[in-house]
Amino acid sequence: MLETFDLQDVTPRRTPLPPNIKLQASPNPLPDVDRIFMHNKPYRAVVGSMMWGQVCTRPDISFAVGYLARYQLNPGPEHWEAVRWLAGYILATLDYTITYRRPPVGSELSKGEGLKPCGYLDADHAGCMDTRRSTSGNVFFMAGGPVTWSSKRQPTVALSTAEAEYISGARASQQASWLMSFLEEVDLKQVGPVTLHGDNSAAVSLAQNTRNLNLVKHIQMRYLFMKEKVENGEIAMKLIRMGENVADIFTKALSGTIHAKWVRFLGLDRTN
DSSP states (O other): OOOTTTTTTSOOOOOSSTTTTOOOOOSSSSOOHHHHHTTTTOHHHHHHHHHHHHHOOOOGHHHHHHHHHHTTTTTTTTHHHHHHHHHHHHHHTTEEEEEOOOOOTOOOOOOOTTSOOOEEEEETOOOOOTTTHHHHEEEEEEEEEEEEEEEEOOSOOOOHHHHHHHHHHHHHHHHHHHHHHHHHHHOOOSSEEEEEEOOHHHHHHHHHHHHHHGGTSOGGGGGGGHHHHHTTSSSSEEEEGGOOOOOGGGTSOOOOOHHHHHHHHHEEEEOO
């Protein structure tokens, strides 16, 4: 892919995007100097190729690809430079792979090491500079590695961090339900609820409060899916500290140290 788009000589990078990057939509139409600069830049084709990679085997670039895809209708020079940065990260990590492992016989399973799905969810409140919408992120583990992941801008503006996390939880709950149905179809029916880990105490409390719907009247009804699944015993919400939430990598551009930490947690490693 890098050679196809003449990106094989970019500078190698430690992260998919510059930490805390805040891109915005370009003016439409572009200024003449920007239009001339961008006229031969295959922005959409490059981002599309990167998207194929992140869907299949590269959860570590999921946020970056989704973020850059927001600007493909009218990209400017700053967006192209961000694409080149991501290409540099891909160049530096070409040998990354996901390894799934069978746990030792008789060992006590940690979360996500067996065939029981285990999920993490997060949200970056109002992170989009153009729309002030939040970004939802989630990932599910089985056999010691990620099996499904998502990074997506939310379809509506959340009025608080708790609401953004709650909306993210609804999306993660839908994915958990699909996973459980799929496993049942292949004769791997699971016993007990899927554990979803979140780091926002207000959102977790709202999901676990099965009585007072007045607390969430302002949240659109379709996002109460998670509360229903918790009531039915299909999902168990667990509060964790922010520093324990791997879903952070799906909602924002992180520093090199933190990004590397979550890459290891995801089970991505260099091919031996």
